[in-house]
Amino acid sequence: MNIGVMIESIPALLGGAGLTLRLVGLALVAGFAVAFLVALARLSRSPLLWAPAYGFVFFFRGTPLLVQIFLVYYGLSQFPAVRASSLWFILREPFWCALIAFTLNTSAYTAEIMRGAIQAVPRGQIEAAMAIGMSRLTRMRRIVLPQAIRIGLPAYGNEVILLIKASSLASTVTLLDLTGVARTISSVNYMPVELLSMAALIYLAMTFTVTRAFKLLEHAVSADRRQPPIAGGSSQKSLSVASGQAK
Amino acid sequence: MPDLQGFGYMLAEGTLITLQVALLSTVFGVAIGIAVAMMKLSSSRFARLAGDVYTTLVRGVPALVFILLIYFGGVRLVNEIGHAFGHDQHIDINAFVAGVFALSLAFGAYATEVFRGAFQSLPRGQIEAARALGMGRWLTFRRVSLPQVWRIALPGLGNIFLVILKETALVSVIGLEELMRKTEYAVGFTRQPFTFFLCAAFIYLGLTIISMLALQMMERRAARGFTPVEAA
Numbered sequence: 392m393n394i395g396v397m398i399e400s401i402p403a404l405l406g407g408a409g410l411t412l413r414l415v416g417l418a419l420v421a422g423f424a425v426a427f428l429v430a431l432a433r434l435s436r437s438p439l440l441w442a443p444a445y446g447f448v449f450f451f452r453g454t455p456l457l458v459q460i461f462l463v464y465y466g467l468s469q470f471p472a473v474r475a476s477s478l479w480f481i482l483r484e485p486f487w488c489a490l491i492a493f494t495l496n497t498s499a500y501t502a503e504i505m506r507g508a509i510q511a512v513p514r515g516q517i518e519a520a521m522a523i524g525m526s527r528l529t530r531m532r533r534i535v536l537p538q539a540i541r542i543g544l545p546a547y548g549n550e551v552i553l554l555i556k557a558s559s560l561a562s563t564v565t566l567l568d569l570t571g572v573a574r575t576i577s578s579v580n581y582m583p584v585e586l587l588s589m590a591a592l593i594y595l596a597m598t599f600t601v602t603r604a605f606k607l608l609e610h611a612v613s614a615d616r617r618q619p620p621i622a623g624g625s626s627q628k629s630l631s632v633a634s635g636q637a638k
Numbered sequence: 639m640p641d642l643q644g645f646g647y648m649l650a651e652g653t654l655i656t657l658q659v660a661l662l663s664t665v666f667g668v669a670i671g672i673a674v675a676m677m678k679l680s681s682s683r684f685a686r687l688a689g690d691v692y693t694t695l696v697r698g699v700p701a702l703v704f705i706l707l708i709y710f711g712g713v714r715l716v717n718e719i720g721h722a723f724g725h726d727q728h729i730d731i732n733a734f735v736a737g738v739f740a741l742s743l744a745f746g747a748y749a750t751e752v753f754r755g756a757f758q759s760l761p762r763g764q765i766e767a768a769r770a771l772g773m774g775r776w777l778t779f780r781r782v783s784l785p786q787v788w789r790i791a792l793p794g795l796g797n798i799f800l801v802i803l804k805e806t807a808l809v810s811v812i813g814l815e816e817l818m819r820k821t822e823y824a825v826g827f828t829r830q831p832f833t834f835f836l837c838a839a840f841i842y843l844g845l846t847i848i849s850m851l852a853l854q855m856m857e858r859r860a861a862r863g864f865t866p867v868e869a870a
Binding site: 455590 | 836
């Protein structure tokens, strides 16, 4: 292992990591919005809504992300109508194609997380909210969503990490993300092991940071499950304590 | 059915390679998973640490980077050994072997956590009872622990299999002629990327559906005698 080469490559790799983070960040925001709509459609009773949502989720979760990226980047150019359309200036850019594929992919996984979290809110609470006369929207806003967020957060944290790792596929459509930079430099200096190891370390640092951030976030939104700090003693957190004890 | 212009056979060949990579990686991955889970549950601090390092590293790095690293690392290692023995030509390593190796390690890292949870969920009393009956460690493992661990771990292993099945597509990057690579050839000849990549997508989707059905059957079989039979 040539440590010098590894250290020299850090600035370039960090530049690539910037693109990785931009892709992941944008895909997460857009994917979250799409996922919310898909999850609502999935939970709807009308087959006209849930059947397409089910198909969407099944397709994007059941096929490799690489195929999805290639379908958007190479596939769409097969149609003269697409190349003639006003969207072509977007669809010919690898950045936008990768972003579209990542967004659709993460939204399928996120929709399932949201659906599970919304369905996991105890039925009795919704009935109680209805009984006091809350409207559908108020019920969603005050009762369902705050609890669904708590329930879904750990799974969503996993999805964010999976997307960071999956974003390395951007390098297959010529983008210079973290993996792309590592592969490009190593094709010049013939030191793939050094470059890829360094890239792997940066990925590890990113996933580690995100894991930590989600731990903090989970702690912040689970006030109802924490034990109150005991006066004079150390405040131990307990995960299995039933809610209500904190009051 | 779209017109595949005679490339159907090629895609079928690729699908076969994809399945071979996925299934072989599963067999090795399960073995690695059980072994590392035992390490993580052992009383040796070194074994626990080694297990933790392995799972953290492999699970924190993108599969694509990992596959490339194994491939190029393997090439370098083989060549350095070759040079040490006076062989002066470049030696290439087989993409199939590198792919199976990388995906087995990836499967193993995920399976470790599944097996660890499964082993921990076994009632201690059963192991103690088996030992009291005079069964050795190995016999206890084989007759008491393993059949139950298998039942508990199967759903988790199934999920990993579905992930690995899709990740086999990444092995095309190091030149293995599996489904994705064959599809790229077809695209190169026909200039119909959408048709062929969509076709590949549906083949993966089909493999996923078949795997899910097979896993359901396996889960039912592994749980026989455990869940009450549903009334006919």
